[in-house]
Structure formats: C-alpha cells, structure tokens
Amino acid sequence: MSNVIHRLAALGVALMLAMPVTAAWAQPAEALRVEYQQWQIGRDGVRQQMDYAETLYREENALWVEREIPEAAERQHDQHAHGGLGHKHADVIGAPLWIRRDDQGGLDVKLVDRHEKRLIDIAPPYYGNVGFDGHWAESWALADPRALAAMQPASIDEQGRETYQLDRGDQRITLVWDPKGRYAVSITAQGKQGLSGRTLRATPLAAPASMPWQGLADYRDRDYSDLLD
Amino acid sequence: MKMLKMAGLALAVALAGCGGDSDNDNDVAPPAATSKKNVLFFLGDGMGITTLTAMRIYQAGEAGSITIDRLPESAFVRTYSEDGQVTDSAPSMAAYMTGVKMKNEVISMSTGTNAYAPDGSQYVDADGNTTCEQGNGTPVATLLEKMKARGYATGVVTTTRVTHATPATTYAHLCNRNGENTIAAQMVPGGEGYNEALGDGIDVVLGGGRRHFLPNDDGGRRTDGRDLIAEMQDAGYQYASSTSELMDVADEDRVLGIFTSSDMSYELDRVAQQEPSLEEMTGKAIDMLHARDSGFFLMVEGGRIDHALHASNAKRALTDGIAFDNAIAAALEKMEDIDPGLENTLIVVTADHDHTLVINGYAERTGATSEDHAGVLGLVKNYANGPNKGEPRTDVDGNPYTILGFGNGPNRPDSRVALNETTTAGNDYLQEATIQLSSETHGGGDVYLGATGMGADAFHGVIDNTEVFEKITAILDLE
Ligand SMILES: [Zn+2]
Numbered sequence: 001m002s003n004v005i006h007r008l009a010a011l012g013v014a015l016m017l018a019m020p021v022t023a024a025w026a027q028p029a030e031a032l033r034v035e036y037q038q039w040q041i042g043r044d045g046v047r048q049q050m051d052y053a054e055t056l057y058r059e060e061n062a063l064w065v066e067r068e069i070p071e072a073a074e075r076q077h078d079q080h081a082h083g084g085l086g087h088k089h090a091d092v093i094g095a096p097l098w099i100r101r102d103d104q105g106g107l108d109v110k111l112v113d114r115h116e117k118r119l120i121d122i123a124p125p126y127y128g129n130v131g132f133d134g135h136w137a138e139s140w141a142l143a144d145p146r147a148l149a150a151m152q153p154a155s156i157d158e159q160g161r162e163t164y165q166l167d168r169g170d171q172r173i174t175l176v177w178d179p180k181g182r183y184a185v186s187i188t189a190q191g192k193q194g195l196s197g198r199t200l201r202a203t204p205l206a207a208p209a210s211m212p213w214q215g216l217a218d219y220r221d222r223d224y225s226d227l228l229d
Numbered sequence: 230m231k232m233l234k235m236a237g238l239a240l241a242v243a244l245a246g247c248g249g250d251s252d253n254d255n256d257v258a259p260p261a262a263t264s265k266k267n268v269l270f271f272l273g274d275g276m277g278i279t280t281l282t283a284m285r286i287y288q289a290g291e292a293g294s295i296t297i298d299r300l301p302e303s304a305f306v307r308t309y310s311e312d313g314q315v316t317d318s319a320p321s322m323a324a325y326m327t328g329v330k331m332k333n334e335v336i337s338m339s340t341g342t343n344a345y346a347p348d349g350s351q352y353v354d355a356d357g358n359t360t361c362e363q364g365n366g367t368p369v370a371t372l373l374e375k376m377k378a379r380g381y382a383t384g385v386v387t388t389t390r391v392t393h394a395t396p397a398t399t400y401a402h403l404c405n406r407n408g409e410n411t412i413a414a415q416m417v418p419g420g421e422g423y424n425e426a427l428g429d430g431i432d433v434v435l436g437g438g439r440r441h442f443l444p445n446d447d448g449g450r451r452t453d454g455r456d457l458i459a460e461m462q463d464a465g466y467q468y469a470s471s472t473s474e475l476m477d478v479a480d481e482d483r484v485l486g487i488f489t490s491s492d493m494s495y496e497l498d499r500v501a502q503q504e505p506s507l508e509e510m511t512g513k514a515i516d517m518l519h520a521r522d523s524g525f526f527l528m529v530e531g532g533r534i535d536h537a538l539h540a541s542n543a544k545r546a547l548t549d550g551i552a553f554d555n556a557i558a559a560a561l562e563k564m565e566d567i568d569p570g571l572e573n574t575l576i577v578v579t580a581d582h583d584h585t586l587v588i589n590g591y592a593e594r595t596g597a598t599s600e601d602h603a604g605v606l607g608l609v610k611n612y613a614n615g616p617n618k619g620e621p622r623t624d625v626d627g628n629p630y631t632i633l634g635f636g637n638g639p640n641r642p643d644s645r646v647a648l649n650e651t652t653t654a655g656n657d658y659l660q661e662a663t664i665q666l667s668s669e670t671h672g673g674g675d676v677y678l679g680a681t682g683m684g685a686d687a688f689h690g691v692i693d694n695t696e697v698f699e700k701i702t703a704i705l706d707l708e
Contacts, residue, residue: 039644042644043625048644050643125537125540125657128640128657128659129541129668134657223491225536228540229394
C-alpha cells in the first residue's frame with residue numbers, strides 16, 4: 001500500500017496555516033495529473049528513487065485522488081479471492097480517496113473500494129492509514145496558498161505563474177503557483193548537499209464529462225475499522 | 230448441569246410468554262442457589278507482552294507499575310488456534326470462554342467448524358448476515374451460559390461493537406465472526422434467532438455497535454427490518470445511549486447501553502458526555518450485577534488496543550491500554566469493598582493474542598510520557614556516558630529511529646527521513662514497520678495472564694488458552 005506514506009511524505013512544503021473556507025477565484029482546474037518523484041543517496045552510495053502519479057478531480061468542496069496503477073498490477077490484485085464482507089485488509093490497496101468539505105471546514109473522507117463496491121468511511125484517527133494528512137488546502141491545491149506569503153517571490157512568467165522560494169534547514173524549496181488554475185504547478189525540494197530531493201509536477205487535464213464520485217449510488221457504506229480484525 | 234440448564238430455559242419461556250405473573254411458577258425449578266461467587270474476566274484485545282511493557286513505561290516509567298503488574302498470580306498463555314499459528318480474536322477468546330479450540334474467525338463453535346467455504350468465500354453476506362450452513366459445526370457452551378444456567382447474573386462490557394468477535398464469543402455461536410447482524414439477534418430474548426442458552430438474557434450489555442441493532446432505513450445495517458433496540462426494551466431492558474443515560478439506569482434494572490454506531494471511540498478521542506469510559510462502564514456493570522445478589526460473571530474488553538495496533542498507531546494503543554488498566558483498578562477497588570480479600574471473587578486479566586510491536590534498539594531509559602516528554606513514544610537515545618549521551622542513535626544512513634516499531638504495517642518509507650519527537654509523540658504518528666502491509670497484523674507470541682482472588686493460584690506456568698476455561702470452571706465447580 002504505497003498510498004500511505006507516499007502521499008504523506010510527498011510534499012516538503014508543510015507550512016500549515018489555518019485554511020480559509022471561502023474562496024471565490026476564477027474557474028480552477030477541474031482535473032490535474034500529478035507526478036511525484038523522490039530520491040535519496042544513502043551512506044552506502046546507493047541512490048534510491050521512487051516515482052508515481054495521481055489524478056486529482058476537484059470541485060470547490062470536493063476532491064478525488066486516484067493513483068495511476070498499471071493494468072498488470074491491477075490484474076494481479078483481481079486474482080485475490082473475495083467473498084462476503086471481504087474484511088481482509090489488502091483489498092483497498094491503491095484505492096481512490098474521496099474527500100469532501102462542509103461549510104464549517106469539516107472533512108468527510110472516504111476510501112473508494114471499487115472491487116467490493118464499498119465506500120469506506122475514514123475517521124480522523126485513520127487519516128494517516130490512508131495517506132491523508134488531514135490538510136484540505138494542501139491536498140486540494142498541492143500547496144496551501146496561504147503558505148505562499150511566507151515564501152520569497154522570485155518571478156512571474158508570461159502566463160501569470162508565480163515562482164516562490166524558501167530555504168528551510170538543509171533544503172531549498174522552489175514552488176511554481178498557478179493563481180488562475182489554483183494549484184501548484186511544481187514543487188522542488190533539493191537537499192543542499194545533493195543527497196536527496198523531491199519533486200512534484202502537475203499538469204491540467206481536460207475537464208471530465210462527469211466527476212468520478214457520480215455513480216457511487218449502489219456502493220455500501222463501511223467503516224475503516226471493519227477492515228481490522 | 231444439564232438439568233439446570235433445562236430449568237433455565239423453561240423459565241425463559243415462561244417469562245417471554247406471559248410477562249412474569251405465571252401460574253406455572255411453581256412448576257419451574259428456580260436457578261440453583263449459588264454461593265455468590267464472582268468472576269471478572271478482563272481481556273485486552275491484542276495486548277501482547279511488548280504492548281504491556283510499553284504501557285507500563287508510558288504510564289509509570291521503566292521501574293513503575295501499572296495495575297496489571299500488581300496482580301499476584303500469573304501465567305503465560307499459548308494462543309494458537311485450530312488452524313492458525315497466529316490467531317484472531319474469535320477462536321482465542323472462544324477458547325477462554327468454552328475450552329474448545331476452533332478455527333480462526335469462528336465464534337464459540339465445535340472444533341472443525343469452518344469460517345470459509347471451499348471456494349474461499351466467507352460464510353457471511355455483504356450486509357453482515359450469516360450464511361453458515363446446517364451441519365457446519367455445533368455450538369459449544371460458554372462460561373457465561375454455564376453461569377447463567379446456575380443462576381448467576383451476567384454482563385458483557387466492551388469498547389468495540391458488542392457484536393464484535395471478543396464479546397460475541399461470550400454469548401453467541403456462529404461459524405464466521407463477520408455475521409454481526411446475526412450475532413446481535415442471538416442476544417435478544419424471545420426474538421427470532423435468540424440463543425436460548427442465555428435463559429432470560431444477559432443482564433448488562435455495554436459497548437458500541439448500534440448499526441447491527443437497527444434496520445438499514447434507520448441508519449443501521451439490518452436487512453430484516455427489525456429494531457433490536459426496541460425488541461430489547463420490550464424484553465425488559467433499559468436502553469442507554471449516552472454516559473448520563475447509563476448512569477441514570479437503576480442498578481436493579483437490566484441494561485443495553487450502546488453509545489456509538491460502530492466501535493466506541495479511542496480513549497484519546499472520546500467525548501466524555503457521549504461515551505462513558507471503560508472504567509465507568511465497568512463500575513456501573515459491577516454495581517448492577519452485584520445488586521442482583523446472586524454472584525456474577527462479567528467480561529470486560531479493552532477492545533480497541535488491537536485496532537490502534539493494526540493502524541500502527543502506538544499512542545492510541547497505549548492510551549487505550551491504560552484506560553483498560555484503569556478499569557481493572559476500579560474493579561479491584563469495588564470488589565474489595567463488596568468481597569474483602571476477594572474470598573469469593575476471581576479476577577483474571579489477559580489478552581487474546583499478540584501484535585508485532587517491538588521495543589527497538591539500545592534505548593536510554595525514558596521514564597513516563599508526559600505532555601512535553603515523548604518517553605517511550607520518542608526516539609532511541611544513547612545511554613552511554615560521553616558527549617553523545619542522550620543524543621538520538623541513528624540508522625546506517627544517519628537518521629534517528631523510534632523506540633517503538635512494528636514487524637509489519639502501513640508505514641514503511643522507501644527512504645527513511647530524520648524524525649523528531651514532536652512528530653513521533655503526536656496523536657496520529659504511525660510507527661515504522663519492517664514489512665509493508667496496509668494494516669498491521671496480530672503476532673504469534675504467548676500472552677500474559679494475571680489473576681487475583683478466589684482460586685487465582687491455579688494460574689501458573691505456560692498454559693494453553695483452553696486451560697483457562699478449565700481452570701475457571703474448576704474453581705467455580707461448574708462441571
Ligand atoms: Zn485484531
């Protein structure tokens with residue numbers, strides 16, 4: 001279940017600020033493809049690298065995060081026998097996350113199990129178990145726009161994209177923000193000694209004909225603790 | 230024994246038939262007079278020996294003691310099931326409650342009962358209704374049923390759903406633990422699917438799991454349209470859905486207290502007005518059972534130690550473990566008042582199985598955890614004199630690591646990063662694991678059993694989980 005920690009560790013920009021619940025900018029990007037990469041050189045000289053990609057579907061108060069899983073890996077999963085409640089845990093590996101926000105800023109987090117047609121409710125103690133850090137703005141826009149104020153503005157390109165920089169500890173973080181689409185176009189965190197780095201790159205996709213959370217009517221509601229014995 | 234059980238049944242039928250004032254009363258043998266013995270069985274779900282040690286360090290430091298540490302008698306318990314080296318809660322608790330080894334996921338049924346069909350599917354539908362077939366095993370009598378038949382008062386208290394595996398093994402019989410709608414129906418006196426071996430019913434039932442008592446158009450999961458809460462009320466139970474409602478129930482009444490739709494909250498997240506603590510539930514259960522003046526059996530489960538360990542969230546596991554320990558302390562105090570010297574009271578505390586929690590590295594002593602001190606939730610630090618004393622020890626790449634870790638679990642970073650104790654002592658921190666799984670599993674180590682009171686010195690050495698049942702029934706002279 002690489003969801004788990006990868007989602008958590010992906011961003012180095014953890015400048016958590018209270019998130020605003022109101023936002024009335026121009027039409028934001030409804031769908032994004034986000035590529036993540038992370039690497040590190042160990043004391044033994046071995047460089048380890050990890051890559052994955054996710055698709056984000058976004059409405060003002062809804063977010064769907066879905067890992068790209070190669071068909072062959074997906075098939076491997078399908079060969080597991082399922083039955084009854086399927087309370088065994090492995091069934092939800094790589095499952096999409098559907099997060100909604102209410103008017104008070106409260107979150108409703110569901111893991112979408114397509115194989116068993118279950119919507120698994122994730123209570124806050126289990127956010128970490130499904131790779132969600134609990135921060136709406138960072139998940140929705142890939143960076144909390146309010147964190148930009150704490151960074152050093154560097155440049156604006158002809159499309160209006162803003163570049164910011166921040167030095168934090170051993171790391172230099174560069175963030176490119178698209179204010180119209182309301183998302184981080186890229187974030188790069190580079191260890192100054194050249195021993196580690198992380199990048200995130202987002203590209204807008206054409207708006208989908210329908211959002212993925214449409215068509216879940218016949219899914220059963222389940223709790224995350226149902227997956228534990 | 231058989232005779233007495235039959236008598237108990239007849240009584241139940243009479244009560245269900247005509248609201249009590251029956252002219253058959255004289256035909257019904259009264260329950261055998263007991264000598265007012267009491268059995269309190271405390272079960273920390275998943276509370277393996279490493280978890281116990283970590284609980285102690287968390288609460289009282291390395292040299293301190295929690296209540297469980299002070300129990301005078303002790304044994305180590307093998308927990309393997311009929312088919313599993315590593316058990317789940319169903320057959321392990323069922324072994325304590327029935328003396329019979331069964332397969333994983335089976336609830337108090339005969340050896341050989343199958344939880345899974347030959348095609349690999351489980352004997353349960355997607356709503357939680359059983360699909361167990363006739364001939365797939367037979368029910369085996371539980372300690373609660375045996376004591377009920379002898380006229381003892383009975384109670385079941387848990388922080389999980391009351392239909393979850395551990396509590397279910399005390400009062401239900403099913404080939405697969407996931408049939409929780411079916412398990413709930415086994416508790417309701419006079420209703421379809423009732424477990425007649427419970428006589429006129431369990432006196433005190435407290436925990437979570439409303440969803441298996443309510444129809445699915447009323448926020449529950451029942452597909453048969455039944456409202457078991459209403460049925461329990463019709464059968465003479467008071468229903469409590471909050472802390473104050475529970476405390477307002479008269480001790481002489483019977484109670485079904487269900488405080489949440491699914492499991493109750495972890496102690497760390499609990500809102501006291503909505504959900505009573507395990508200590509409060511235990512205290513109320515003792516008051517109510519003692520009020521019957523007939524001796525009693527009470528099972529108390531700290532059920533979510535296990536869930537937090539599955540999540541690899543050590544902090545919630547330890548805080549739920551300490552809440553469980555507090556319930557034991559409160560029970561000991563109450564029982565000493567009721568029965569000084571515990572001459573007629575046996576208290577057993579154990580776990581159903583281990584987890585894969587480990588205490589890693591050559592950590593310096595940390596002492597107890599407090600608001601600003603991570604303690605055992607912190608990093609492994611150097612104990613040795615010298616300039617590095619108290620500094621974090623590091624892995625081969627120079628990164629610190631936590632004292633607590635897991636053999637498997639969700640947090641296995643592809644590359645480890647520098648951690649600090651603000652992070653690792655946070656409520657939501659998930660300790661790292663060696664093998665990555667979506668959730669952490671049970672472990673196969675022996676568990677600890679502590680006991681005190683009447684007959685407690687029968688517990689010593691390394692015993693099988695089925696022997697726990699045999700010892701308790703021998704102490705009570707039930708066979
Ligand atoms: Zn478990």
